[in-house]
Amino acid sequence: MAPGILLTFIIGYFLVLILISWLTSRNASDNDTFFVANRNxxxxxxxxxxxxxxxxxxxxxxxxxxxxxxxxxxxxxxxxxxxxxxxxxxxxxxxxxxxxxxxxxxxxxxxxxxxxxxxxxxx
Structure with a gap:
C-alpha cells in the first residue's frame, strides 16, 4: 500500500475518533454522565x-x-x-x-x- 493512502487512512481514522468523542461528550454535564452514563x-x-x-x-x-x-x-x-x-x-x-x-x-x-x-x- 502506498504511504500516502496509508497516511490518509490513519488521519481519517483519528478524525472519526475525534468526531465521535465530540458528539458523545456534548450533553455530558459531569464525569459521572460521561463515564458511566448515569448508570442507565x-x-x-x-x-x-x-x-x-x-x-x-x-x-x-x-x-x-x-x-x-x-x-x-x-x-x-x-x-x-x-x-x-x-x-x-x-x-x-x-x-x-x-x-x-x-x-x-x-x-x-x-x-x-x-x-x-x-x-x-x-x-
Whole structure:
C-alpha cells in the first residue's frame, strides 16, 4: 500500500475518533454522565464495550497471521481466548457487583477507596 493512502487512512481514522468523542461528550454535564452514563446503560451495551475494549486492531491484524503460521502453536491464541472468557466471568461476578455497591467507576477508584490516595497515585 502506498504511504500516502496509508497516511490518509490513519488521519481519517483519528478524525472519526475525534468526531465521535465530540458528539458523545456534548450533553455530558459531569464525569459521572460521561463515564458511566448515569448508570442507565443496558447490560448488553456494557458487555459489548468490555469485549471491544479487550480486542484491538493488533488482534485483527496479527492473530490471523499467527494462527495461520506453520510454527505449530496455533492453539496458543485459543488458550488466550479461553482465559478471556474466564476473566470476563470473574469480572461480572466479583468486580461489577462491588463497583455498583460502592458506586465506583474503575479499579483505580477502588484502590483509592480501599488502600488510600498514595496507592491510587502509584497505580
Amino acid at each position: 446503560s443496558k447490560w448488553y451495551l456494557v458487555a459489548f464495550g468490555m469485549i471491544g475494549t479487550a480486542l484491538s486492531g493488533v488482534t485483527f491484524i496479527s492473530v490471523p497471521g499467527k494462527v495461520g503460521a506453520p510454527s505449530g502453536d496455533q492453539f496458543a491464541y485459543f488458550q488466550f481466548v479461553l482465559g478471556n472468557a474466564v476473566g470476563f466471568i470473574l469480572i461480572a461476578t466479583v468486580l461489577l457487583p462491588l463497583y455498583y455497591r460502592l458506586q465506583l467507576t474503575s479499579i483505580y477508584s477502588y484502590i483509592e477507596t480501599a488502600l488510600g490516595k498514595w496507592s491510587y497515585k502509584t497505580a
